Amino acid sequence: MGTEEFNQANEKYAASFEKPDRSKLFRNMIIVSCMDPRVNPYDQLGVKTGETITIRNAGGSAKEALRSIIVAQHFIGVDGEIAVFHHTDCGMSRTTTDQVRALVKKANPGRDDIAETVDGIDFLHITGIEESVRSDVKFLAENQLVLRGTKISGWIYDVETGKISKVVEADHEA
Template identity: 30%
Template sequence: MSPQTVAVLDDLLAANVRYAEAFDAGHLPREPARRLVVITCMDARINPAAALGLRPGDAHVLRNAGGRVSDDVIRSLVVSTGLLGVTTVIVMHHTGCGMAAISKRDVQAVLSDISEEHWEAFDLLAIEDQHQALREDVDAVLQSRLLPPLQVTGLIYDVATGRVQQML
């Protein structure tokens, strides 16, 4: 590991010691208290718990590039809804998303040593139109044959103001 990586890891492990000393959430059940899943972007500027007033134990939070409803998100929703009592899903995209600024071609150019064969099956799920992408993701949850009927809402989080707006 590089010296920088070692320093970061040391900081994280020290922070965990402090966290564990005050930890009092070991009693929380696996089932989210609000019967809620939030799907959002991995963007480091977004703190979904703080933005939505969630506390530990309230919700499952699923994060990926763009906050898109991928096959893996559906897999997690199957577990959340089928085994852990979730009935409500919030899909929360955000302004200034990096997935709106890149294309599959951009990624291929950077990772040029990966064969074309591997790229064919890869769906970047880039965002060309934010509202359209949000609609597609909400619809993907609503139309999945693997999921029970759910309450699904689409939100846009503004990274400049911290406010969310219900779009769907």
């Protein structure tokens, strides 16, 4: 299965497409979640297209998501809760920043410029899932670029059971 299947699948989708009515549907919240294919915030949290801002990256990092959160809050006007989801068995807990840097360097032998660039990137690996959720929620709660008064929650999604659990709640305090 490659991208050549996209057109056929999209034809089916577009045939019964109903344009989401953002003004009626919108739930005024931001979900930050991992890019892992086993994670699907829409199915797992009962969210429909048009209802939330959903930001996904490796590990569901709030630090990496900050740029998008600022745009969502200040430009789009989404001032409701931010829910951060990390998940069990996450790839970012099975590697480290040093290991990812080493892989990039190995793929680019003799390229000191690339080595220097990648040494400047923190890949935000996860050492403990609960700890990483707490750390991300704390990061947002203390970040001055996040809207004052924003409610922030931190969650874990279990890829073995499909269940979610809330780890922490905070109010923005910067």
